[in-house]
Structures are given as structure tokens and as C-alpha cells.
Amino acid sequence: MLRFKVLASVIPLAVAAVFAHTEILPGPRPCIEVGGAAMQIASIPWLAQLHVSFTDDPALATVRVQIADRADTADFAVIDDTDDVESGACESNAVPQLIAILRSPSTSDPVIYLSHDGPFDYRVFVQSSTFSARDAAALIVSAHGGHRRLDAASL
Numbered sequence: 001m002l003r004f005k006v007l008a009s010v011i012p013l014a015v016a017a018v019f020a021h022t023e024i025l026p027g028p029r030p031c032i033e034v035g036g037a038a039m040q041i042a043s044i045p046w047l048a049q050l051h052v053s054f055t056d057d058p059a060l061a062t063v064r065v066q067i068a069d070r071a072d073t074a075d076f077a078v079i080d081d082t083d084d085v086e087s088g089a090c091e092s093n094a095v096p097q098l099i100a101i102l103r104s105p106s107t108s109d110p111v112i113y114l115s116h117d118g119p120f121d122y123r124v125f126v127q128s129s130t131f132s133a134r135d136a137a138a139l140i141v142s143a144h145g146g147h148r149r150l151d152a153a154s155l
Helices: 013-019 133-143 149-153
Strands: 031-034 037-041 050-055 063-067 076-079 097-102 111-115 122-127
Touching (some): 031 133, 037 133, 050 133, 063 133, 097 133, 111 133
Parallel strands (some): 037 097, 050 111, 063 111, 063 122, 076 122
Antiparallel strands (some): 031 037
């Protein structure tokens, strides 16, 4: 089971503008650190290097993400309202890789079906004031290159 260290990020606006090529962030954006690299949900989709979308139709999905009821059953758990969250841990010298959540699916980008039931490729647990289940799903799918875990295991 893969576990990612979840890190709440607050990047100063001046630094964020340089990193995002003049993007002005209205506030902290969901961000995680994976293997020493930061991945962050973009506020402006066309600046993002990675894109995902969501569907309500499981037949159209390329990746299925289940919302878990407990953190210990999830592949990716976000709990940022505890006392032990490392503030600023997602800040690094490297430019964060930006992930955009698009409204319309693309044929080349992952399409995520997010649900409480059914088969899944990943499970997320979210108890957060800054992350949504959609943010967590977009981050875990992007961290895995947009591939289903079962498809990746067969390569």
C-alpha cells in the first residue's frame, strides 16, 4: 500500500507568482510532496503540466477512486486538522508540478470516477478544511502518472 506524506502548503504570493509564471493564488492550494517533488492543484488550468477530469459515469472513467471511510484503509489520507501537520513542508526550492482539474474530459488525460462504492484503483480518505475528495483523487492519480494501479502492475 502506498502512503504519501500529506503536507499543507502556504506559499507566499511573491514566490508563487514567480513559480507559476505570474499566477496569483487566492490562497493556499492543495499540495503534497512525493519523492522530494511537490505536486499542487493549479488555480489556472492552462499553466498546469498535468490535467485530470471527473465523470459521473463509471463507463467513461479511466481511473476509479473510492472515498474511504477510514484513513487506515486508504492509499492516500489527508488529515490536516490535527496538531502534528508540518506547516510549510510542501515548500521547496523546486517549482511545484501543477495539476489542473478540467471540466471537460480529454482523450489523453485521466478521467476519474469518484465514488463511495464499487471497484476502485485507489482509495482516498479526506478530513480537511483545505482539501476536497476531488483534490485528493486528482493528486494521487497524477502522482501515479494517471495510470490505474492494476494496469501499472501488469507492465
